[in-house]
Amino acid sequence: MRIISGKYKGRRITAPKKLPVRPTTDMAKEALFNIINNLYYFDELSVLDLFSGTGNISYEFASRGTEQITAVDQDFGCIRFINKTAEEFDMPIQTIKSNVFKYLESTKQKHSLIFADPPYAFSENQFEEISNAIFENELLHEDGLLIIEHSKHTDLSNFKHFSYSKSYGGNMFSFFENTIKDEE
DSSP: OBOOSSTTTTOBOOOOTTSOOOOOOHHHHHHHHHHHHHHOOGGGOEEEEETOTTOHHHHHHHHTTOOEEEEEESOHHHHHHHHHHHHHHTOOEEEEESOHHHHHHHOOOOEEEEEEOOOTTOOHHHHHHHHHHHHHTTOEEEEEEEEEEEETTOOOTTSTTEEEEEEETTEEEEEEESSOOOOO
16 A cells, blocks of 8 residues: 555555455545545544554545544554554554444544444444444534445445445445435
8 A cells, every 4th residue: 555645645555464454445545535635624634543454544644734643443453553654654643442333432532534444344234333323422523524435335325414425446435424414
């Protein structure tokens, strides 16, 4: 994986092969960050990266100037790798080793942007549980955004707070906002 833009543009980061991850492809990540770039100033964001895996998304935010980044993953190897990489590049990434669902129930910290990249094999109910926990616990700022990465074979458009989705190859990003779409 490589960092697409910012201070560390072009840097390649190689994660250990034994980590239980599926990193976001560079093409999909570049498209996603083009969208985010049109909505926010990176240096004004506070970001929560759920199911952070290799830290791929967190590194991209840090490279672009985001100072408040929290990466949550339950795998010790992933957390250790993110800590090592963040230290090596002097990136402001705080890591938390936790089950994401337990973390969402216990935290009170609000964020401008929450990115979640759960396993593609999650059921629709598990995806919805992520969204519901974030909005019910009011973890987003008023103008905040939740982005969930998932397979193009999964449809999250019927969830509360769904705004739109974008597809890039086999990857899909669904965007959720604090507004609730009208009941039909």
